[in-house]
Amino acid sequence: MAETATKKTALYPEHVKLGAKMVPFAGWLMPVQYTGIVDEHQAVRKNIGMFDISHMGQFIVEGNDARAWLNTILTNNVEKLEAGRGQYTFLLNEKAGIIDDLIAYRIGGAKFLLVVNASRADEDLVWLKQHARDDVKIESRSANFGGVAIQGPGIGELFPELPARNHIVDRDFEGMPISIARTGYTGEDGVEVFFRNEDAAKFWNAVLEKGKPLGLKPCGLGSRDTLRLEMCYPLNGSDLSPERNPIEAGLGFFVDLTKPDFIGRDVLVKTKENGPREKLVPFKMKDKGPPPRPHYSVFGNGERIGEVTSGTLSPSLNWGVGMAYVSAPHAKIGTQIDIEIRGQKFPATIEKKPLYKKS
Amino acid sequence: MNVPDDLLYTESHEWIKREGEKIRVGISDHAQAELTDVVFVELPKIDRQVNAKEAIAVVESVKAASDIYAPVKGKVVEVNKALEADPGLINREPFGQGWIYVLKVDNADDLRNLKDAAAYRKQIGG
Structure with a gap:
């Protein structure tokens, strides 16, 4: 199946400069590897690696009712999410099929950042807007924001004063406003950092430079996939689909069936009762x-x-x-x-x- | 990309080295770079009769499995057992220790249909 890749992240020129092998992925031209998948995989397990995740969708959901509304749209319990924290969760259709898996961060009292899969970003946004309430504002900031995942045991040396696990904080990094979340998709300690597109190259190169003595390597989608698979983290489109629900996927931990109402709940209650x-x-x-x-x-x-x-x-x-x-x-x-x-x-x-x- | 002048090539990125009535076959430097780290090689059976363009071996990278084809009609007479223990030879020495199999060619005239280095270089845009 030939994919037509039209979109480039703000870091595209940096990848090309580093000699990355670029491949189409979910409508984006992304680095699959710089030096080699195994080499990059080992860098993350032993030292530290940095991945461009700017292709992922970033949505801001805001409004007095945002929390209560999201709780009817997502499977995990948003009411339990304190400001400055994130949680892994699912967006389901009426049959409890998985539209997407994502991380929802509460970045203010009534303000949320949803980080979704690139392959589903457009579909997610349509779904969210279709189901939105009048007093909830939903906006994609994907066109203006990028991000990187920096993962590996060396993270503490690279970034002292990390936020706690699953927390997100706003910081100033060499004059650039960034958000740092202690999350990841590799099984190693690490962060996901979000920044404005105009700061992307500067941030990327500053981290590459700072990380050099720590053995930091730029890493592509190839090692991202092998790292996540070793941890059994699912990939939407491969392990998850609208024909599968989170209980079948063994991810019931991220579904709160004690919530009175959310899309897909009825089907999940039955799946739980009868067993998948x-x-x-x-x-x-x-x-x-x-x-x-x-x-x-x-x-x-x-x-x-x-x-x-x-x-x-x-x-x-x-x-x-x-x-x-x-x-x-x-x-x-x-x-x-x-x-x-x-x-x-x-x-x-x-x-x-x-x-x-x-x- | 390295494309040695003394070899022949196929559209499907195998290289061919003439050794009398036999040919030694591997995959090009370009192909190994495209495949990324090779982690497994399935070799053809000795004495297998093969047709031109028949898939007779499999090279697997971390990402995917790729078929390796017979460039011409013939019989498999030798396979590179070293690849079973060290498939990375294909990445490190695609034109040397990373060879895959040796074929006894039925009809040497068939080799005329293969590409020379200049034509292959043109194909891969190098």
Whole structure:
């Protein structure tokens, strides 16, 4: 499937200068790697890495009713979100299918920042506006703002006085107004930083320079994907879709069914009662061999029981790992399954999350 | 990108080195760079009869699996077992230790249809 990439982030010229390999992703031209996926993956696990996440959508939701309204639109409990904090949450359709997964930050008393997937940003905005109340203002600031994720054990040396986990603070960085959130998608300690587009290149280069002695590397979408998969963090479009709900995806922790009303609640209550028909589970190949890939069939006792949604050779484990939706009776940890790769079955075991643990 | 003058090439980015009645086949420097880090190679079976443009091996990067094709009709007579332990050879030495297989060619005339270095350079825009 050929994607036509038309949009470039404010950091595009920096990526080109660094010799990044640029690829189309969700309508954007993004770096997939600078030096190599494995190399960048290891930089994040051992030192520190910086990713351009400016393609992600940034929406501001504001108004006296913003909190109460968001609580009817998102699955997690926004009422429990104190100012200056963020929470992982879902935007669902009426059937509880996942439109998007996102982080909602409360950046003021009645002001929220939603950071959404690039691939769903337009759709999310339409959905939010369709369901909005008169006294809630929803605005995309994506055209004027960018962001980077800076991730890895070296983060504390790079940025002293970090906000606490899941907190977000406004700071001045060398004269640039930025927001720093202690969040990420790699399993390492780190931050996601948001800034105005006019500051993007200056911020990026300042961090590259400052991070050099710490082994900081610019990292592309390739390592972003292998890092998140080792942690079993889902990728919307691969592991999540409008045909799947958060309970099937094993992410019920981010759904508050005690809330009286939110879109998709009724279906989720039923799924919870009856148990999901299929579940998203991590798995690890039994032997060294070809890595699993999305859409490969999964077999249990010779019967087709599901399909792989994400798969790769884990750079940290140097082993084939993945995630798959399998029928619920086969979803228990330790269950032996087979992954069909080019007509041949390869044994694998269903594992506990995450697939990679820091030793 | 390195495109050695003494090799032949295919549209699908294999390089071909003539060794008498046989050809040694690998993937180009350009191809290995496009694929990114190679993490697994599925080699063809020895003695397998193959047709031109038939997919006979698989090179997998962290990102995806890619088929490797036979440039001409022939029989597989040798495979690079070293790639099973060290698939990264394809990235590090695409034209050397990263070779993939050796084919005994049925008809040497078939090699005339392959690209020379200049034509391949033009294809990859280098």
